[in-house]
Amino acid sequence: MSVDISKVAVIGGGVLGAQIAIQTACFDFSVSVYDPDEQAFDKAVQNFKSIMSVLGKGPVVSLEDWEQSIKKVRIVTSMEEALIDADLVIEAVPEDLELKRRVFTQIDALTPLKAILATNSSSIPISKIEDVTQRPEHCLNLHFYMPVAGNNLVDIMGGSQTTDSTMEAGKQWIRSIGCIPLTVKKEIFGFCFNRVWRSVKREVLHMWAEGFVDLRDIDRAWMVSFGMDSGPFGLMDMIGIDVTYNVENSYYKDTKDTRDKPPVALKDMVERKELGVKTGKGFYTYPDPEYAKSDFLKG
Numbered sequence: 001m002s003v004d005i006s007k008v009a010v011i012g013g014g015v016l017g018a019q020i021a022i023q024t025a026c027f028d029f030s031v032s033v034y035d036p037d038e039q040a041f042d043k044a045v046q047n048f049k050s051i052m053s054v055l056g057k058g059p060v061v062s063l064e065d066w067e068q069s070i071k072k073v074r075i076v077t078s079m080e081e082a083l084i085d086a087d088l089v090i091e092a093v094p095e096d097l098e099l100k101r102r103v104f105t106q107i108d109a110l111t112p113l114k115a116i117l118a119t120n121s122s123s124i125p126i127s128k129i130e131d132v133t134q135r136p137e138h139c140l141n142l143h144f145y146m147p148v149a150g151n152n153l154v155d156i157m158g159g160s161q162t163t164d165s166t167m168e169a170g171k172q173w174i175r176s177i178g179c180i181p182l183t184v185k186k187e188i189f190g191f192c193f194n195r196v197w198r199s200v201k202r203e204v205l206h207m208w209a210e211g212f213v214d215l216r217d218i219d220r221a222w223m224v225s226f227g228m229d230s231g232p233f234g235l236m237d238m239i240g241i242d243v244t245y246n247v248e249n250s251y252y253k254d255t256k257d258t259r260d261k262p263p264v265a266l267k268d269m270v271e272r273k274e275l276g277v278k279t280g281k282g283f284y285t286y287p288d289p290e291y292a293k294s295d296f297l298k299g
Contacts, residue, residue, distance in 0.1 A: 136159060
């Protein structure tokens with residue numbers, strides 16, 4: 001069955017949920033956002049503006065269109081209101097499998113059966129969630145990167161029963177909002193480029209936590225080698241240290257391999273609320289991080 005997507009609902013208005021909603025609104029789709037924290041979306045927008053200021057560049061659309069599209073996003077106070085007549089639902093809650101399964105159960109009960117249900121999980125395959133729904137054939141992974149920082153990539157992966165038509169509808173929708181679908185042909189934890197990025201994260205976090213190198217030198221090397229505006233540690237600050245920790249922990253829970261366990265030092269940062277750009281301190285201090293200064297690359 002083909003799904004014509006015109007109304008999109010995003011459940012979770014944090015770091016990526018808000019970006020997905022704004023990017024969707026930029027292309028004139030109707031989009032609603034529900035988050036139990038009614039201030040989540042507004043806080044995320046302020047966080048994005050800080051990121052843009054640090055990087056000196058904006059989203060994948062014009063800044064004017066982005067600003068106007070913020071006003072088009074409908075923030076609602078109940079999940080039921082967000083899901084009425086939705087054609088596509090994207091869950092963007094924290095990286096916790098049991099939480100996602102509970103949320104998917106609620107979404108499935110409140111959404112028209114024709115709707116596609118997607119998770120924006122940074123690592124967890126939809127096959128670990130789909131069985132709580134009545135429509136496993138309409139479930140998939142849609143993992144967004146950072147459109148607010150000019151990164152318009154989206155991993156797309158099906159589950160054990162996802163139909164070809166659902167995958168095709170997902171890919172067409174991704175393209176329709178100015179993004180590039182990265183299709184995963186066979187299920188893998190972490191999807192496409194996000195799995196590559198995760199390999200980098202694991203290595204640099206352990207190199208830092210075990211005192212082998214200064215994190216600034218890793219970031220300098222990354223920035224010089226790839227011509228980037230920030231390195232892995234600066235990027236983790238933008239994503240959120242709490243989000244980074246939760247994603248790393250989800251890999252560890254899946255593999256039970258001690259090499260995948262996130263460093264205690266990272267957990268300590270979360271407990272101290274050193275979460276990156278959104279709290280003003282992470283690996284760097286904001287709004288004026290070292291890596292954004294002209295002499296940073298001189299070492």
